[in-house]
Amino acid sequence: MAENKQRCNVSQIVESLQEGILSGMFQAGERLLEVDLAEQYGVSRGPVRDALRRLAGVGLVTSTANIGVHVRSFSLDEVKAFYQLREALEGQVARLAAQNAGESEKERIDSLLKEHVQVINIHPERAYVQGHKDRDFHLVLADIAGNKLIHNLLSDELYPQLVLLRRSHRIVKGRGAKAFLEHQRIAEAIYTNDGELACLLMQRHIQASWKTFYNGQNLTA
Amino acid sequence: MAENKQRCNVSQIVESLQEGILSGMFQAGERLLEVDLAEQYGVSRGPVRDALRRLAGVGLVTSTANIGVHVRSFSLDEVKAFYQLREALEGQVARLAAQNAGESEKERIDSLLKEHVQVINIHPERAYVQGHKDRDFHLVLADIAGNKLIHNLLSDELYPQLVLLRRSHRIVKGRGAKAFLEHQRIAEAIYTNDGELACLLMQRHIQASWKTFYNGQNLTA
DNA sequence: GCGAATGGCATTGTTAACAATATTGTTGGG
DNA sequence: CCCAACAATATTGTTAACAATGCCATTCGC
Numbered sequence: 234m235a236e237n238k239q240r241c242n243v244s245q246i247v248e249s250l251q252e253g254i255l256s257g258m259f260q261a262g263e264r265l266l267e268v269d270l271a272e273q274y275g276v277s278r279g280p281v282r283d284a285l286r287r288l289a290g291v292g293l294v295t296s297t298a299n300i301g302v303h304v305r306s307f308s309l310d311e312v313k314a315f316y317q318l319r320e321a322l323e324g325q326v327a328r329l330a331a332q333n334a335g336e337s338e339k340e341r342i343d344s345l346l347k348e349h350v351q352v353i354n355i356h357p358e359r360a361y362v363q364g365h366k367d368r369d370f371h372l373v374l375a376d377i378a379g380n381k382l383i384h385n386l387l388s389d390e391l392y393p394q395l396v397l398l399r400r401s402h403r404i405v406k407g408r409g410a411k412a413f414l415e416h417q418r419i420a421e422a423i424y425t426n427d428g429e430l431a432c433l434l435m436q437r438h439i440q441a442s443w444k445t446f447y448n449g450q451n452l453t454a
Numbered sequence: 455m456a457e458n459k460q461r462c463n464v465s466q467i468v469e470s471l472q473e474g475i476l477s478g479m480f481q482a483g484e485r486l487l488e489v490d491l492a493e494q495y496g497v498s499r500g501p502v503r504d505a506l507r508r509l510a511g512v513g514l515v516t517s518t519a520n521i522g523v524h525v526r527s528f529s530l531d532e533v534k535a536f537y538q539l540r541e542a543l544e545g546q547v548a549r550l551a552a553q554n555a556g557e558s559e560k561e562r563i564d565s566l567l568k569e570h571v572q573v574i575n576i577h578p579e580r581a582y583v584q585g586h587k588d589r590d591f592h593l594v595l596a597d598i599a600g601n602k603l604i605h606n607l608l609s610d611e612l613y614p615q616l617v618l619l620r621r622s623h624r625i626v627k628g629r630g631a632k633a634f635l636e637h638q639r640i641a642e643a644i645y646t647n648d649g650e651l652a653c654l655l656m657q658r659h660i661q662a663s664w665k666t667f668y669n670g671q672n673l674t675a
Numbered sequence: 676g677c678g679a680a681t682g683g684c685a686t687t688g689t690t691a692a693c694a695a696t697a698t699t700g701t702t703g704g705g
Numbered sequence: 706c707c708c709a710a711c712a713a714t715a716t717t718g719t720t721a722a723c724a725a726t727g728c729c730a731t732t733c734g735c
Contacts, residue, residue, distance in 0.1 A: 244466065279500075281466075283507065286504065286507050287507070287511070289511075290508070311602075314603040314604065317603075317604065318543075318546070318600050318601070318603050320546065321542045321545070322539075324542065325538060325541065378536050380539070381532075382538075383538065386539070400624060450492045
């Protein structure tokens with residue numbers, strides 16, 4: 234699977250490892266050996282160490298002195314804290330997006346939602362998580378919000394962590410159509426530049442997502 | 455000043471460099487040479503590189519490939535984004551703290567504020583930024599909120615960045631007594647477990663802090 | 676005289692060997 | 706039979722030398 238990619242630089246290693254972690258090639262809690270990875274990427278341990286430190290920085294692995302690095306796993310408390318953080322951040326994103334949105338931004342959201350409704354109709358059971366970042370509702374809003382700091386926090390740290398924690402907790406099915414309807418309500422608030430409403434609806438959207446996650450855990454546990 | 459501390463490990467180097475950056479020993483934008491630091495700490499370049507990567511991870515330095523690392527400097531837009539992020543996070547913190555606070559937590563806040571009023575009376579002009587983390591109003595609230603994720607984000611990343619950006623923009627005087635009064639209002643909301651009010655007051659508190667910063671910049675610019 | 680190419684220097688990126696530490700397996704005593 | 710101390714192994718931490726890259730001054734052509 235992980236063929237010998239010769240002479241990778243650090244950022245390529247980071248990207249490849251991140252994909253491996255998010256795709257489930259590495260299981261949650263699995264140990265990542267520097268020497269093995271170094272051989273896989275046809276490189277010495279130095280760049281691998283750099284890459285692992287960067288992954289630790291975005292919370293995808295945990296690095297312990299003299300022990301090693303492991304793919305991160307999340308306790309239920311950590312997941313709860315995670316959703317509380319998202320609630321705060323994405324509420325602010327929705328508020329700012331509503332304040333900033335002009336005609337072109339509103340059209341951008343509208344066309345995105347029209348695209349999503351197609352996907353929903355074709356795959357009603359699917360998790361409704363878009364692959365590309367430009368096609369994700371939440372990240373598009375974060376872009377429109379015009380706050381690069383929050384956008385990067387969501388895009389580079391929280392969203393990868395979200396993918397990982399859903400995987401590590403065996404979440405297979407999302408809320409699909411229901412989430413899409415909530416997106417539409419948020420979009421309507423943005424169309425009228427109602428920041429407070431957009432913030433409130435987004436917070437409820439995240440809360441609903443957390444409740445689905447939590448109930449799913451209780452059922453399987 | 456930076457005497458030869460022999461045989462430091464990585465976390466000690468990180469701590470020392472962070473203190474150097476936050477104390478102003480290194481100026482904003484200043485380049486940090488690996489070889490110089492390595493000699494200062496009596497260690498080779500490897501651990502220094504590790505330390506610098508970790509500082510880059512918390513946003514105190516910027517690391518550019520084949521160029522080097524520089525003490526981070528903040529544009530006014532970045533500072534604005536920073537305060538918008540704080541507004542979201544600390545609003546959530548205040549809400550959660552109000553929801554979680556029992557008698558012991560309320561007493562903890564109360565004794566902290568009584569301590570602060572002493573400081574204010576003795577040094578009315580001082581910036582009202584506490585040195586130790588256990589004595590900072592915002593971090594104590596984050597602790598009471600019971601969300602380790604947000605607490606660490608504030609304590610390990612945003613607060614060091616706050617110190618740095620205030621320094622790099624030559625902010626010398628804070629809002630002192632006024633900020634303290636706002637803290638008291640927030641505390642009162644927490645005493646009645648009114649999460650929504652605590653959140654709102656905290657957000658206004660952060661906004662007021664941003665406005666002070668912004669006006670200060672316009673005056674000097 | 677001025678701008679572009681070039682060469683040397685300074686610095687970061689990488690490597691492989693070495694040191695220190697943790698984990699695992701083994702042995703001896705109780 | 707079980708537990709503790711110890712040895713062997715595996716892995717991370719560190720080092721110093723080497724490679725590659727960017728920066729800067731000098732020089733060459735115009």
